[in-house]
Amino acid sequence: MATHHILNYVVPGDDFTRAGEASSAVKNTLKQLGIDNAAIRKVSIAIYEGEINMVIHAGGGTITVDISDQEVAMILQDKGPGIADISKAMEEGFSTAPDEIRLLGFGAGMGLPNMRKFTDEFNLQSTLGIGTTVTMKVKF
Amino acid sequence: MENNIDKFVCSVRLEEELCKGCINCIKHCPTQAIRVHKGKARIIDRFCIDCGRCVRYCPHHAKVADYDPISIISKYKYVVALPAPALYAQFQNLNNVDYVLNALLRLGFDDVYEVSAAAELVSHASREFLKKHKNQGTFISSACPSVIRLIRVKFPTLLPRLLPIKAPVEVAAEIAKERAITQTGLAPEDIGIIFISPCPSKVSYVKYPLGLEKSTINHAVAIKDIYPLLLPHMNMKESQLKPLSHSGRIGLGWGNAGGEVSGLLTDSYLSADGITNIIRVLEDLEDEKIYSMKFVELSACSGGCVGGILNVENPYLAAHKTQRLKKYQPVSKNRAEHNPELKDIFWEEKIEYEPVFRLGNNFRESLNMLQEVEKLVKLFPGFDCGSCGAPTCQTLAEDIVRGDAQINNCIHLLRTHVYELAKDIQVLSMSPELDSDHEDTQKIKKHIEELMEKLAEFTIS
Numbered sequence: 001m002a003t004h005h006i007l008n009y010v011v012p013g014d015d016f017t018r019a020g021e022a023s024s025a026v027k028n029t030l031k032q033l034g035i036d037n038a039a040i041r042k043v044s045i046a047i048y049e050g051e052i053n054m055v056i057h058a059g060g061g062t063i064t065v066d067i068s069d070q071e072v073a074m075i076l077q078d079k080g081p082g083i084a085d086i087s088k089a090m091e092e093g094f095s096t097a098p099d100e101i102r103l104l105g106f107g108a109g110m111g112l113p114n115m116r117k118f119t120d121e122f123n124l125q126s127t128l129g130i131g132t133t134v135t136m137k138v139k140f
Numbered sequence: 141m142e143n144n145i146d147k148f149v150c151s152v153r154l155e156e157e158l159c160k161g162c163i164n165c166i167k168h169c170p171t172q173a174i175r176v177h178k179g180k181a182r183i184i185d186r187f188c189i190d191c192g193r194c195v196r197y198c199p200h201h202a203k204v205a206d207y208d209p210i211s212i213i214s215k216y217k218y219v220v221a222l223p224a225p226a227l228y229a230q231f232q233n234l235n236n237v238d239y240v241l242n243a244l245l246r247l248g249f250d251d252v253y254e255v256s257a258a259a260e261l262v263s264h265a266s267r268e269f270l271k272k273h274k275n276q277g278t279f280i281s282s283a284c285p286s287v288i289r290l291i292r293v294k295f296p297t298l299l300p301r302l303l304p305i306k307a308p309v310e311v312a313a314e315i316a317k318e319r320a321i322t323q324t325g326l327a328p329e330d331i332g333i334i335f336i337s338p339c340p341s342k343v344s345y346v347k348y349p350l351g352l353e354k355s356t357i358n359h360a361v362a363i364k365d366i367y368p369l370l371l372p373h374m375n376m377k378e379s380q381l382k383p384l385s386h387s388g389r390i391g392l393g394w395g396n397a398g399g400e401v402s403g404l405l406t407d408s409y410l411s412a413d414g415i416t417n418i419i420r421v422l423e424d425l426e427d428e429k430i431y432s433m434k435f436v437e438l439s440a441c442s443g444g445c446v447g448g449i450l451n452v453e454n455p456y457l458a459a460h461k462t463q464r465l466k467k468y469q470p471v472s473k474n475r476a477e478h479n480p481e482l483k484d485i486f487w488e489e490k491i492e493y494e495p496v497f498r499l500g501n502n503f504r505e506s507l508n509m510l511q512e513v514e515k516l517v518k519l520f521p522g523f524d525c526g527s528c529g530a531p532t533c534q535t536l537a538e539d540i541v542r543g544d545a546q547i548n549n550c551i552h553l554l555r556t557h558v559y560e561l562a563k564d565i566q567v568l569s570m571s572p573e574l575d576s577d578h579e580d581t582q583k584i585k586k587h588i589e590e591l592m593e594k595l596a597e598f599t600i601s
């Protein structure tokens with residue numbers, strides 16, 4: 001008897017139009033499983049923000065989602081430049097996004113704070129020159 | 141019509157004799173609600189949102205919309221027509237709505253009440269509602285029943301975002317009915333409230349309304365049916381027309397995409413039309429990508445209700461004609477205080493999530509089914525060719541796991557299975573027992589060889 005369901009996604013680094021594919025696919029699966037609606041909303045926001053960050057700041061990455069009857073665990077991993085000052089990055093409104101990205105409507109500096117706000121567990125690890133890993137959990 | 145109260149009732153259906161079993165419609169259905177089974181493209185009601193795309197795309201006209209015939213009006217002692225604003229946009233060179241409204245009376249209706257007039261009351265109530273709920277997030281228009289039905293099955297987290305205000309047609313019906321009762325003294329059941337509809341979606345709404353238990357509308361007839369009947373009655377002189385119209389620019393514009401938001405007198409809005417576009421907007425709303433907006437107007441049909449499948453005119457021309465009609469009208473002509481008949485403009489009940497796409501009855505069951513689905517999907521070639529009767533390999537896998545289809549419905553896997561069978565037979569043909577010169581044995585051997593040749597034709601590489 002299965003107790004978990006694992007989903008894997010690759011987030012391409014160069015294509016804005018594809019950011020959101022993973023969050024949309026995860027959402028669909030969670031609905032098929034009959035997961036609580038409020039939890040679905042949190043998971044999809046968290047993954048979407050993570051996807052966008054990987055596209056804008058890290059040149060792409062991978063997402064693993066582990067679904068059980070208690071929680072959804074998410075691991076978002078990239079081999080991008082890493083984050084120099086994590087506590088600064090976690091501040092609402094802090095962003096290093098360049099102007100052309102801001103013109104597209106991103107770069108409000110709300111992504112990471114929202115990921116923390118909408119999840120029950122949030123952990124960010126980052127090493128300059130090596131990459132960034134975000135692990136999150138939404139429980140229900 | 142009235143005794144059908146299934147919440148998944150839909151008003152598009154298959155004319156079996158006309159259906160050729162091609163896969164055009166299944167490919168266009170936004171909720172994957174159609175399967176070709178035994179050569180016929182049947183609709184699964186609980187998945188259907190009545191958007192009418194299959195009717196639009198079926199090359200054999202086998203998908204049809206259900207609605208009532210105009211003759212239904214003879215059932216009542218007194219009948220009131222509720223014309224949708226889209227009706228006005230069907231006519232060439234119309235510069236005064238009263239031509240249409242007078243023609244409706246000459247056709248046999250006893251009175252008319254314009255949906256566009258009620259729409260102005262809805263616009264007013266929406267403005268008040270948004271003012272009262274400002275900074276409480278984005279609200280979504282609830283005027284298109286297909287949008288509500290889509291949200292009800294696919295976007296449960298957005299249900300609380302729906303504007304809890306009755307659709308203009310319902311508001312029109314309630315006012316019209318009360319007025320008719322007062323004016324005629326007839327019993328309510330002797331009065332027929334007949335909506336002239338642009339789409340099957342609103343026909344279903346009449347049977348199973350959303351946001352209230354029972355609709356005041358008795359029947360829905362099609363714009364395309366009434367249009368040719370009105371034409372001969374429209375040759376009046378303008379001076380002979382009874383002044384019946386009571387709609388301003390806001391109301392007249394409601395039939396076009398962007399019409400509802402223009403009645404909100406705010407610029408913090410977004411308006412999207414066409415089913416694939418609105419699904420994108422709903423996804424974005426769900427992920428909080430759209431958050432600074434006060435209001436989102438969505439219509440399932442491209443161009444808005446003038447794009448509904450029961451219209452005659454091309455939606456873009458229709459939009460143009462509406463501009464012309466609006467030209468000399470004041471912004472709005474209707475206020476709630478002039479309509480004391482209207483008791484409550486707000487929804488009377490909440491709309492509940494219908495988890496029709498959930499696989500099993502509980503998490504465990506769904507999880508096991510999902511994993512079966514994944515295994516099956518890996519077996520299928522991923523062409524999404526539709527030959528199995530399901531729109532995608534994924535949907536076929538889900539159907540199999542639900543017990544509604546078989547693995548050999550996939551013609552590609554079927555071919556592989558046939559090929560394996562051929563190999564088994566080949567092995568059989570080489571068995572030493574068949575080496576005898578006995579006449580019967582030789583016959584069997586020859587027969588097996590023939591079968592193998594035939595089977596080989598199935599396995600084109």
Ligand SMILES: Nc1ncnc2c1ncn2[C@@H]1O[C@H](COP(=O)(O)OP(=O)(O)OP(=O)(O)O)[C@@H](O)[C@H]1O
Nearest residue numbers: 053057058089095096097106107108109110111112
């Ligand atoms: N995966 C990542 N790799 C490298 N840097 C990152 C990554 N994710 C976030 N950052 C850094 O942290 C900052 C804050 O991220 P956050 O998501 O909160 O805001 P943003 O992406 O700049 O704007 P918004 O998410 O509101 O569009 C970013 O500007 C960037 O400098």
Ligand code: SF4
Nearest residue numbers: 284339439441445448
């Ligand atoms: S947009 Fe209008 S015409 Fe089209 S389905 Fe919705 S309510 Fe009907």
Ligand SMILES: [Mg+2]
Nearest residue numbers: 052053111112
């Ligand atoms: Mg971000």
